[in-house]
Amino acid sequence: MTFDVVGTLIDFEGGITGALAAIGREAGVAVDAEAALAHYRAARYMPEALRFPDDLSRVYGVIAPKLGLPTDARYGEQLLASVPGWKAFPDAPDALARLATRYRLIAMTNARRWAFEHFNRALGNPFYAAFTADDTGTEKPDPAFFEQVFAFVEKDGGTRGQILHVAQSQYHDIGISRKLGLTNCWIQRRHAQPGYGGTIEPESFTVPDFHFTSMAGLADAVESNRAA
Template sequence: MAIDLTAFRALSFDCYGTLIDWETGIAAVLTPWAREQGLHHDQDQLLAAYGEHEAVAETHTPAPVYPDVLAEAFRRTGASLGRPVSDAWARRLADSVPQWPAFPDSADALARLAAHYRLIVVSNVHRDGFAGSNEQLRGDFAAIITAEDVGGYKPGDAHFRALDAALSGLGVARGELLHVAQSLFHDHVPAKRHGLPSVWINRRHDRPGWGATPEPGEQFTYDLEFPSMAAFADAAGRAFDR
């Protein structure tokens, strides 16, 4: 192992893509819309188109809460594909966050990791959306940092500045924090910028392409890679058992 997992006291998590299966949640709206519009794109093609536009919407309009970003990204996706997105379809995606499914291993992995670490969420979402998601995750989080709290979206720096402030309140030194995330674009790029060690949960390890996450355009690093949260929790358990 490149790092000692027992050297850390806290884990900060991205949520959507890492703990919650946002691609399945988004595709549950995009796919029937595309069918209604006579498009023959498969799920990965729709997600790739959508992901680029969500990143643009977050950059160009950082203040709106996440449901408004989802609606705007959907409209931009439709325009790029030459098809309209009605207000009803846009609202359907905007309101869908609490229904996005958790990955099957997330709740159990979080419970196991909580035996060894303080858990923190650092997410591009609004407070109500995460509250709905946490009904599935049942996570015991010491701090929750959302885009609504910081007024901006990753891969910007606002979440990570807020994370530093949260650590001092929890009595955790910065060197005792490990960041855990799926998205290289949203999380591992800024984690490198802020000098944080990180773990890549490579949820798409068995599928080609980037899915709903844009390809990273800046340098990134990660210290460990696992295909799932279960595999990461297993590794942490073994490390502490030793």
């Protein structure tokens, strides 16, 4: 199984909005979480964007005036410094531990390696292997990212046909995994909320092979299928 990390396993939206809310409390400004995510999404995908999450300090400078927050550079650094404390979704560590008893788990993240190391610890270090933007030199949905993972899997004795790709982002993962012929599983983290939050909206929606609203749902289904 290959996994997106940020947004699927790690609650990056909660991490960002929590950090912005803390800045807002200090400045006496109430921050609307959904508005903040919409501004974040637009800023994050500007042409001058840097690697994630290093780009957060630049992003803050773009979105702070729109949210009525102070624009001092130190607050952008404060947002970036929040990354090591971002939480795993409550269901993710247990679900990954359960899945790891049956499958080799491979992380595929657009985050830089330093950030992934924090996320991996928060998740209980469940991965057999991990590919970050630092390792691949590119970001999903670039097919080249996936091809490097395929090469690793094939060198390890597997095939791409054996992979189940698990992710929440239609744009970064589900659409491109379908085009590359993978079986995929959409973890719809925002099932109780409208829109795409902090993740870029895809040009078109891809119906996944499997669909759950949590990692626990996926792990339960795997165990039920094995017991049948």
